[in-house]
Amino acid sequence: MKKLAVLVLLLSLTGCFKPIAYLQNKPNYPVEVFYDTQRPGRPFDPLQDLEVKGEVPLVSRQSRNHRMLSRGNDMQQKELMLARLTIQAKNLGADALVSVRYTYYTSMTDNGYTMTGIAVKYKKEIDTAAK
Template sequence: MTKNKCSVLIGIILLLSQTACFRPVIPISTGPKYPIDIFYADQQPGRPYDDIKLLYISEEVPIQTKQKVRGGRMLSRGNSMLEKDAMLAKLTVQAQRLGATALVNVTYQYYTTATTNGYSMEGLAVKYRSEQEATRQEN
């Protein structure tokens, strides 16, 4: 191997060793953590459960100034991710109070009129079965 190729190879090895130890200054998050498991309408938990209760929240709020129509068009519609996370947090608190270990089939809908933003979120509060209960039910 020539000296030039060795230098390039050593440089690549040093570069790779430094990037393997890279830790971002700002932690990368996959979203908020909830005290119970959350499964949206297109997801299912990988374990058996018993239904507890269908939970539902909804609200209508006036359109904010930043959403007002300019030139006949709405500037923004619906809720921000923070507002959606707050709604989901409310559902999880309700579910926890019922003894649920998960929310399944969680759905979110919103609508906007000329004067109002409305939203609804629902999910089924469930309790996971223990392995012994699941085995008994299968037999």
Template sequence: MKSPRYFLFLITFCLSLTGCFRPVIPISTGPKYPIDVFYADQQPGRPYDDIKLLYISEEVPIRANQKRSDGRMLSRGNSMLEKDALLAKLTLQAQRLGATALINVTYQYYTTATTNGYSMEGLAVKYRGEQEAN
């Protein structure tokens, strides 16, 4: 049977190691937007008034690495960079309308033989009791 001193040493050693290591992939909270963003399965938890349903879409040519030389598709066009750019544009539209949040945000993408298409929609809302900053 191991002594309590051995277990104390083992616990101390393990705890000291955790301060030495950093995660290989840095933890990120994602991009920051000028207003709050809530996807379709989320709610802001505060009262709000609807402003306007917004919709945005874009198409970009498929990338060279998405197709083989024989024309066979290798990957779909679901790009996080395109999604983030689209959401940034949508939040700016909402902010221009005086919104303080964008709720029920949905995202869709498609790929054709020549195009990656992206669309996003969300409801621009204003929290009740918020004053406009001029």
């Protein structure tokens, strides 16, 4: 009887807790994004190679006592780079950004980064049923 009461109590509490951050929270970019290992499911024509690059200073948590503790940019910085790249693609009239690659380097004072991709326009699909 005591075990049953504990079980009922635990089951009633499980609905009280909700996750703070959802793992499926995907940013909404102005064009579709396909990383280097992905391809869109439809044919396309390349428009232009695009690139965003720059450097940001290391933050205090990345090094201590002249030792590197972590490298690269955080997710917020990466999403900002990708947003800039997708806006460039949209301004060219692209439908998608393919072959997106992110590379970085770290020096004693900075994180350098480059994000590249190819702006593409989807080919018009021919409706064979209409013929």
